[in-house]
Amino acid sequence: VDNGVPFDQIDKHATERDVNVIIMGAGESTDGGPFRLGTAVARISRKATKPVWIVKPGASPQINQVLCPVDCSKSSGRALKNAIHLSRKLRAELTVLTVVQGLPDYYERFGEIAAGAEEASAQEQLPQFEQFLGDFDFHDVSWNKVIRYGKPYREILAVANETKSGLLVMGSVGRTGLSRILMGGVARRV
Numbered sequence: 765v766d767n768g769v770p771f772d773q774i775d776k777h778a779t780e781r782d783v784n785v786i787i788m789g790a791g792e793s794t795d796g797g798p799f800r801l802g803t804a805v806a807r808i809s810r811k812a813t814k815p816v817w818i819v820k821p822g823a824s825p826q827i828n829q830v831l832c833p834v835d836c837s838k839s840s841g842r843a844l845k846n847a848i849h850l851s852r853k854l855r856a857e858l859t860v861l862t863v864v865q866g867l868p869d870y871y872e873r874f875g876e877i878a879a880g881a882e883e884a885s886a887q888e889q890l891p892q893f894e895q896f897l898g899d900f901d902f903h904d905v906s907w908n909k910v911i912r913y914g915k916p917y918r919e920i921l922a923v924a925n926e927t928k929s930g931l932l933v934m935g936s937v938g939r940t941g942l943s944r945i946l947m948g949g950v951a952r953r954v
Contacts, residue, residue: 770804771811778814785846787817809951810936815846827854827930833861833920833950836889836896839935844900847933851905856931858907861923862893863916917953 766773778786786808791800801809801818809816832847834840844860851858890911897909912919924932936951 771807774804774808775812775814778812783814785815785817786812787819790818790820815842816936827856829927829929830854830856830858830931830933831861831920831924831927831929832858832933833863833916833923833954834893834896834935835862835916836892837935841896841899841935843933843935848900848902848905848907850931850933851907854931857927858902858905859910859923859927859929860897860907861910861912861920862889863912863914863919864889865914865916916950920950920954 766777774786777783788805788808790805791802805816805818809818827850830847830851832840832844834844847858847860850856893909893911910923912923920932920934923929932954934951934954
């Protein structure tokens with residue numbers, strides 16, 4: 765028990781004790797809507813120096829499926845490393861997902877130019893995804909990769925539902941610059 769700002773105290777104690785993960789509960793859903801994070805949980809999930817595991821109310825303790833969406837950034841690499849470790853320890857199947865995002869809807873009016881730009885982006889991202897995966901040790905882990913096209917947060921939620929994933933492991937900060945602006949706060953939206 766300590767006094768002070770919850771975020772500061774939790775982050776301080778996690779760093780001092782060199783914890784592997786901070787586990788916190790999510791708030792309740794309202795009227796069947798999305799789960800809301802409390803102020804401390806939201807801040808910790810964005811700024812903590814350690815990985816944060818947010819548990820939804822009523823979540824099943826048995827985890828057979830783990831989903832790890834990646835965008836080939838350092839942050840998603842750290843998430844994948846943790847997802848592999850957790851999958852191995854839990855003996856859960858791991859799905860590694862990448863989403864090739866199209867241009868925002870307002871670019872549709874450019875027709876063939878936009879379609880060509882999307883195709884070029886996809887052709888660039890797929891080899892990058894393969895190379896990214898080659899840097900990880902998946903021994904003793906049953907895993908598969910999934911490539912989707914669309915809005916990242918929507919595809920992540922769709923794959924989580926399709927695979928009945930009991931655990932979603934993702935980086936909270938991904939790409940920077942224009943890619944980050946186009947992607948928005950994917951982790952926050954998920």
